[in-house]
Amino acid sequence: MPLFRVLDECCLAKAGRRRKRKRNVEWMKTSRRPDEDGSVLSLTRLCMLSVADNMKEVWVKDYADKYLDQYSFRHIMGPFNLLPGxxxxxxxxLLCSRKELSRAAxxxxxxxxLRSLSLESCPGLVTPALCGHISARCQxxxxxxxxxxxxxSVKVLCETLHSLSNLHWLCLAGIPCDRFVIKTITLCCHLLRHxxxxxxxxxxxxxxxxxxxxPCCPSSPSPNGSSSHCASPSQSSISSPSSSSALSPLPLRSLLALDIGFEEKEGDSVAAAAYLLLSLPSLERLALxxxxQACSLIxxxxxxQVxxxxxxxxxxxxxxxxxxxxKQQVNGWKQMRTRDRKEVEDEEEEGRGFWEESGSESEENVSRDKELVSSEDQTEEKLSSQSDLILQLRDVRGLTCDSLDSFARVCPSISSLSVSVTDDDESFGGQKQSSVLAAGLQSYSGQLRSLSVQFPGTLTDLFPALKVSGPSLVxxxxxxxxxxxxxxxxEVITMCHRLRELAISVEPPTIARGTHDRERIHDDGNLPKLPHLSSLSINFSYEHNQPKPLMSWMSLKRVLRCLLNGSPLLQKVSLVSLPCPLDSVLLRVLFAFHRSWLQVSDPAGSPPLPLARLQHINLLRTDVTMPTLKKLLDRSKNLKYVDVSYCWNISQREWMTLNTSNKVKFVWV
Known part of the structure; x- marks a missing residue:
């Protein structure tokens, strides 16, 4: 028995050394793994990866087994208290991206x-108890x-926000909050910007x-007789309006409030938007x-009317x-004019000193001084009589096609627009909505960087608007x-050649049964390119009772080749329910590089690899096959996410035999 026991111990020791060597090899492989941008991982990043790997089995396991459901700590003095925020x-x-963030963690x-906390990817972990920990530990x-x-609940939200007076950025999208939460934010978060x-x-x-x-919700008396700064929902609802006090507007620069509740009376939403536009002078981004109509009213x-x-x-x-x-606008312009005048006077004083030293002063300089003073007096008189208010908005969402001309006069500095066009064929004195949209965008020609349009018509009707704004769009x-x-x-690609992001969500073409569009043979060498494009999304709507899309738009394959082959910086691609074969397009794009590379004598001068920087791809309900997918994986070394759900040409057996690295997440149904 002792001999076998000793033999067992020797075997265990050897097995332990083998496991240690295996861990060392895996660590060395990890240390050589490049980051998303291709650079070598830093020592700090490697340490964070190591901590994340051991989080569940070491730190979280010990806390969950001994303390999680047995004690309620106001503060936890642990190893993470020593780390910088x-x-x-x-x-x-990192834990969120791996889906490993738990309640104990x-x-x-x-x-x-901690200065930033985002639980958007794991909303199920956000409970009233967790909010109590946030308000106690992360003030x-x-x-x-x-x-x-x-x-x-509304009560939990108000109590949590009451303790977070330093907030600059707050996102409560999709939460059942009401007016009491807004009043609490106004009373307690005086530094809020977003x-x-x-x-x-x-x-x-x-x-x-x-x-x-x-006016705000009245403050409730504290035990010492003074009034608190923020009342709870129950206290606010039962207090009398006579005890209410006035609030100062928040220094908001960004306010997003789309898809919220409706007003009982028609026109109240326009009046509320106009009030917020006039009372929040720092607003640059607004979705409402x-x-x-509010800008037209102003x-x-x-x-x-209100x-x-x-x-x-x-x-x-x-x-x-x-x-x-x-008045604030005119005073600001006057201050700017005063600064400019002072600079001019300083320059003139230097020049006058030079002429005094030389013993003479030019009559031309004297007359120029008189003209300058007269011009400045006229400018001040014009500013004093200025009646047009200019808002500082840069990014707006929730616009409609009507009154875009009034909006452009009130907000001339817009660089990002989101416009919704109605389904009416005729509007505004017989003009089509597409023509009204193009005329409204004319005011932002050359300065618009982002454009989002909800349009129920054909793409051809949007060409006038895209010709106006397309050259500057990214x-x-x-x-x-x-x-x-x-x-x-x-033609859209040709008009918008500077695009970095392109997203098209449309309905598939409707054709008679039995008819198909035939692809015409073209030379791909003359196709337009989007060399700066990094995100591409072309999604077609579909009915769930259809097993696969109707392959009716064969000429779409040429557009896809143009986008995939002419955009070497693509990182994110979503092609959903395409009404044309996609597998042959991907094969042709992957093969085109090898053919063009062989024609180049110097490998260093070869064209950039198409799809080489791809990180995220969604091919839902397309005809892609497993051999094509494997070639794509060989090409895209940085690929992290692949979704081929409901791809009818990929069987479960093929999927089970796919041998890929652990860093790629695959979704298949």
Missing amino acids: DLVEELML LHLLLVPQ GLLNLDLSGAQQL LDVSRCHLLTPSALLPLGGG EGLT EQKQFW EEFTSREGVPRLEDLWRDRS SLTLEGVKTSTDTPLL
Whole structure:
């Protein structure tokens, strides 16, 4: 027995040494693994990867077994308290990307030095108990994202925000919050710059009015007799309006509030949008219903239309707000003119000193000084009589096609637009909506960088608008556009040659049964290119009862070859339910490089590899095959995510035999 026992110990020792050598080899392989941009991983990144690998089996296991459901700690003094806040944030993001962030891990990582916390990817972990930990441990938070957390009540949200007075960035999209949460934010988060309450259906546009100042929920008395700064929802609802106090507007630069609740009275959403535009002077990014009509109301100064609304809501009159903003605008221009005049006077003083030293002064300089003073007096007189208010918006969403000309006069500095066009064929004195859209975009010719259009017509009807804004665009999104087998997508690429992001979500072409569009033979060498494109999405709507799309748009293959072969910087591609064969397109793109590379005598001068930088690809409901997918994996070394769900040419047996690295996540149904 002792001999066998000793033999067992020797075998165990050898096995332990083999496991150690195996771990060392794996570590060396990991240390040589490049990052997303192709660079070698830093020592800090390697350490974070090591901690993430051991998080579940070491740190989380010990805490979950001994403390998680037995104690409730206000603070946890553990190893992560010694890490800088940015490293804790990096570790949390790494665990989120791996889907390994758990309740126990969150308890350990909620440290006082944390400045940013995003739980958007795991809303199921956001509970009232966790919010209590956040408000107790992370009172120095600057950025907080709780998107989609459906388990939180209004009371819990108010109590949590009451403790986070340093917030600069807050996202509550998709959370059941109401006007009491908005009042709490206004009362307690005085440094807030960004607020996202999109898809909060309990909110109405009128509930956002406290953000711009005006009356607020009354404060409740504290035990020592003084009034607290923020009342709870229950306290606010039972207090009398006579004890209410005025609020100062928040320094918001970004407010996103699309897809929220509806107003009971028609026109209240427009009045609320106009009030927020006038009461929040720092706004640069805004997403709100009724925005176009609100700018038209401000431009035409028709404030009498909303007097009943302002009186009912107890907020300042829009005419008074407009007058104050206009004075601030004129004063700002005067200060700028004063600075310019001082600079000119300093330069003139230097020149006058030179002429005095030389013993003479030019009559030309004297007359120029008189003309300068006269010109400045005329400028000041013009500024004093200025009646057009200019808003500083840069990025707006929720616009409609009507009154775009008024919007352009009020907001001339727009660089990003999201416009929704109605289904009406005729509008505005017989003009088509597409013509009105093109005329409205003419005001931003050469300065628009991002454009998103929801358009129910054909793509050809959008050409006038794309010709106006296309040359300067770096991002283009088209939704709801009707297509046919003759839709000229290549012309869109030609008009928008600087695009970095292109997203097209359209309906498939409708043709009679039994008819198909035949692909014409063309030379791919003359195809237009998008050399800066990094994100491509072409998604067609489909009916769930159809096993696969109808292959009817054969000429679309040429457009796909153009985009895939002429965009070497592509990192993210989504091609869903294409009404044309995709497998042959991918094979031709992958083969085209080898053929062109063989024609180049110097390998260093070869063209860039198509799809070589690809990281994320979605080929849902397409005819892609497993051999093509393997060739794509060999080409794209940085690939991390592949979705080939409902691809009818890929069988379960082929899928099970696929031998790939662990770093690629595959989705197949």
